[in-house]
Amino acid sequence: MSQTTRIPDVYGPGTFTDRVFVPVPQDTERIFRLLVSQTPGFTQDESLLSKVHFEGEEYPVLPGPIKAVPVAAALHAMLGVVADEILSLRGLDDPNRQIAVNTTHVAFWLGSVALVYLGGQTMASLGQQGKLKSYLTDWEKGWHSTPLKLRGTGIYPTRNPGEWYSLHGSLDVPPLLRSLGIDPDEPNITTNDAAAAHIANFTSLHSPAELEMHMLLRGFCGTICFTPESWSSSAMGRALASHPLINVRPTPYASPTPPTSFPPFNPTNTLPLAGIKVLELTRIIAGPQIGALLSSYGADVIRINAPHLPDITTLQLTLTAGKRTIALDLNDPDDKAHLHSLLREADVFLQGFRPGALTKHGLGLEDLLCLAAQRKKGIVYVSESCYGPDGLYASRPGWQQIADCASGASYVTGRGLDLTDGECVLPPLPISDMSTGVVGAIGTMMALRDRATKGGSYVVHAALVGVNVVALSEGVGLYPREVVKEGQERFGWGEMRGSHHVLDLLRNVLAGWEGSEVLRGYLREGSGWWQSWEGSDFGGERLSILRPVVRFRRGDTGEDEEGVTPEWKSPSVPYAKWAKEDGQIFKVRHSTNDDAEKMKDMVDLQWYLIVACSLAGAADPPELEDDESDDDFDPNTLTIKQGPHMDKWVY
Known part of the structure; x- marks a missing residue:
């Protein structure tokens, strides 16, 4: 579809609406090709791009005119392409491998922070019964208690x-x-x-x-509700427009470092990012989603929460999958020193605070480039923010809701709902949060790919506003009014207003999906769209969350390719699960019941202890012992006997 086939200003100044509806999978293929062509450093090799295949329902399954699902699905496909490149670098090249993305799955993924089964019951059901809180440690500090x-x-x-x-x-x-x-x-x-x-x-x-x-x-945090045109013509909009959506760049002014090959696969993890170590210092959704995607592709991710900062309690059920979680307070000198010791071996540092906000803690880009030079090994610095790396508003605080209003997405949503007096409404799911997560993950994997072949360190920027701007662009287009109306009739979504919180809107969308016979079947725990673990850390109940989107399929059979198709190697865990404890012993609780995975956890933990001890000047790492008196090894009772200089090691 050429840009001349779009009608300007249907949803207000600076909007571009399709004249003809194109089924979602086909439109996603076009948008995928568009984003690929706009991304510096992304492969243009047709033999790789042609591996991508989109499937799913033909009609949109979200309210409003914005093509959130096709854009997010195209981004997931790009993530799959880079992962396929990395598999080839690691000796698992397969020219017949297919990269499948189901667009309906992507729609659910956009709301997946609320799509959870615990003990066979949905998160919504547990909440209505008043049972959900009993499974979760409260991190919200009463932020919405009235x-x-x-x-x-x-x-x-x-x-x-x-x-x-x-x-x-x-x-x-x-x-x-x-x-x-x-x-x-x-x-x-x-x-x-x-x-x-x-x-x-x-x-x-x-x-x-x-x-x-x-x-x-x-x-304080706030923004004028811009139209797409007024945002793009502003100084802030022009600054952000000077950067590509997937913003990856080497750091040529830094001391050069040689290529860093991907580590050898181990028997329990042959996913694309196996052996890559990620240190994640983020909050809420967008930054943690970057980490969750990286962990689903095999990376070893340590998520750090500041004990004094609130977070959304229920996000523990989804966004910690495949991660280990600890609590560190950067205002505590010992905790800060511990974080810096972890950084010495990290391949990726992922942070979700305002650009420059962490410099006072020695965690700015320049600080980590100095570290990379000292260790002679490049690092990937990933910065997730609201407004991007520069411009007048770069240092302003911002969240998903702010990005939606600044970019014009909320204005367009309000016009799509036919609200009067210019009322603006948030898009109905945490769309920019989740999509920014994919943007950051793509950039991270491109940087790791290039570090392996070219050397050096890389900086990746993922901006919430940037995702919205692309979704509102003329190249992508908006759905015609009749398509928006048909969606409303099909799903019967309830009222959506400007004062509604994103949680209100999310529940509204989920109710519409549950009312659809087709979509309701996909949402059932036994549909095959879920990844499950028995005996989770949440009350010991079976935990099921929406599985990763991308499927690598064998060209000969069309079946999922085991061992390389994204999956989480361990279940979601509470924030700060591996918290600091007093005394001489630090308890390590494992979440998986698979003996091979438990053994892998122990081996990885021993490696981290060796690193920590060497950094602290200790000759030997502490011993790993089994608490039990019987002869059967049980990693669930594994403890670490404190060794020299280990008084502040947190795990």
């Missing part, structure tokens, strides 16, 4: 007719509300609707520019 706290993150009218503003409380809403003259503890506000109306009364007193200046001066 209607005002929940609705403190939302889109509200301003003094200017037709212009709206997005507030975001950054999981600590009271300071933001107080700055606006709103008492966060107002006792008479007892419902979500009343809270939204109360906040709207205050925002309506100010223009968008006044609210923007208020946020800037006080360091």
